[in-house]
Amino acid sequence: MTDAVDTGPRRAGLATLFGRPNVGKSTLVNALVGEKVSIVTPKPQTTRHRIVGVVTRDDLQIGLVDTPGLHGGHGHVLNRVMNDAALGSLEGVDAVVLVVEAGRWDEGDDRALARVRATGLPAGLVVNKVDRIRRKEQLLPFIQECTARHDFAFVVPLSAERGDNLAPLVEELGKLMPAGEFLFPEDEYTDRNLRFLAAEAVREKLMMHLRQELPYAVTVEIESFEETPRGPRISAVIWVAREAHKRIVIGEGGAMLKRVGRGARLDLKHRLQAAVDLRLWVKVREDWYDDEAAVRSLGH
Ligand SMILES: Nc1nc2c(ncn2[C@@H]2O[C@H](COP(=O)(O)OP(=O)(O)OP(=O)(O)O)[C@@H](O)[C@H]2O)c(=O)[nH]1
Ligand SMILES: [Mg+2]
Incomplete structure (x- = not known):
């Protein structure tokens, strides 16, 4: 181990990743943490719990809260409990990240944004799956369309699956974390056993x-x-x-x-x-x- 460099006061907090099912929230948590914290499948409604993945970098610690995708609720008790878990994860955190898919904004994203907006918390936008956009000139108009919908604290286009452009997200989220001691031990990467x-x-x-x-x-x-x-x-x-x-x-x-x-x-x-x-x-x-x-x- 190398000696820690004292670069100033520590910052630490919680940030919830929120969005409709299947946009890549869990993939993003895993990519940022560098460990498999949350399961991923090609099917929507994979995540059923609130799961924290911990990112620790120098003097910064972000507890990333993965959530079930907010969905229409098909009447089962389980669906309601999953949506409740997602909505409950918007409380007691320092920031929210709305995750959407590049090139595709639907009613599910509208619903998720409405919930994010209602919190009044600083909210960033992640435009995930940019690797799927073949013609890159299509990305900018989509991002502009998104930013017109809400006054986001930041917008980061990235590919969680490929691990492209993740550093700017950590940097932007870091700015939204309050000064304070770490919430999790430095060698811990999740709150789950x-x-x-x-x-x-x-x-x-x-x-x-x-x-x-x-x-x-x-x-x-x-x-x-x-x-x-x-x-x-x-x-x-x-x-x-x-x-x-x-x-x-x-x-x-x-x-x-x-x-x-x-x-x-x-x-x-x-x-x-x-x-x-x-x-x-x-x-x-x-x-x-x-x-x-x-x-x-x-x-x-
Ligand atoms: N092409 C591409 N696919 C991705 C990317 N990120 C995630 N995926 C895929 O999208 C699918 C859904 O990913 P998840 O991480 O499970 O999505 P989620 O938002 O957590 O989904 P729920 O838990 O159901 O709400 C999986 O097949 C992932 O491999 C990406 O950056 N690019
Ligand atoms: Mg998930």
């Missing part, structure tokens, strides 16, 4: 491999998490909403369950640098996503 990360690793693989409405009808609960000299030994329950879903999640001869287990185990092994003994069980809790008590008890 391994139990949570393990459950999310399994849920990520389920969301990736299941089709239609199934990704939205599963949740994962860690039944036991034991540290052993060879690495963690984890037993996880995949809760499904119907008996018929159980067969699909297990798959032909257990193929789906094996695929999910293998993927999650590899992820966790990579992250923990240890062998992971992961056992999966599938259980039915009828329409759990419409049952307030079930949604809460399953960690949402």
Whole structure:
């Protein structure tokens, strides 16, 4: 370790990443933190919780709050709880970042901006996925269109997936953080524990491999998490909403369950640098996503 250079007083605070589903909020948190804090899939409504990823650079610390994408709410209790988690994350923070997709602004973004505006907090704009814009001359008019919608503290076009132009975002957010001591230990990169990360690793693989409405009808609960000299030994329950879903999640001869287990185990092994003994069980809790008590008890 090198000696820390004393460059002045520390700044530290919280900034919420907010926006409609699928714009790349979680990808951005992971890219800024440099660790996989939050799961990412190509499907909307992947994130279901408020998850903090911690960025520490010299005298600056930003707790980036990842949130479920704000969505229309399709009537399930789970959808309402997810939107509540997103909206609740706009409270008690120092700044908000509205994340949108380059070249595409829809009613979902209008809805998200209205919520951001209502907070009265300083708000920056991230125009993500700029790598998707083939003709770069199309980007500037889009950015101008965005800036006309709100008096943003800053606008940063970037690609979270490629890691392009991330530094200006940290710099701009840093200006909005109050002077003060760090909120998290310097070696900590998330407020979530391994139990949570393990459950999310399994849920990520389920969301990736299941089709239609199934990704939205599963949740994962860690039944036991034991540290052993060879690495963690984890037993996880995949809760499904119907008996018929159980067969699909297990798959032909257990193929789906094996695929999910293998993927999650590899992820966790990579992250923990240890062998992971992961056992999966599938259980039915009828329409759990419409049952307030079930949604809460399953960690949402
Ligand atoms: N091309 C491109 N794709 C990206 C970029 N950032 C994210 N994606 C992809 O967009 C999809 C959604 O990313 P997420 O990070 O899960 O989006 P999110 O906003 O967290 O979504 P929710 O949790 O559902 O609200 C994934 O397939 C990502 O790989 C980017 O900069 N460029
Ligand atoms: Mg997400």
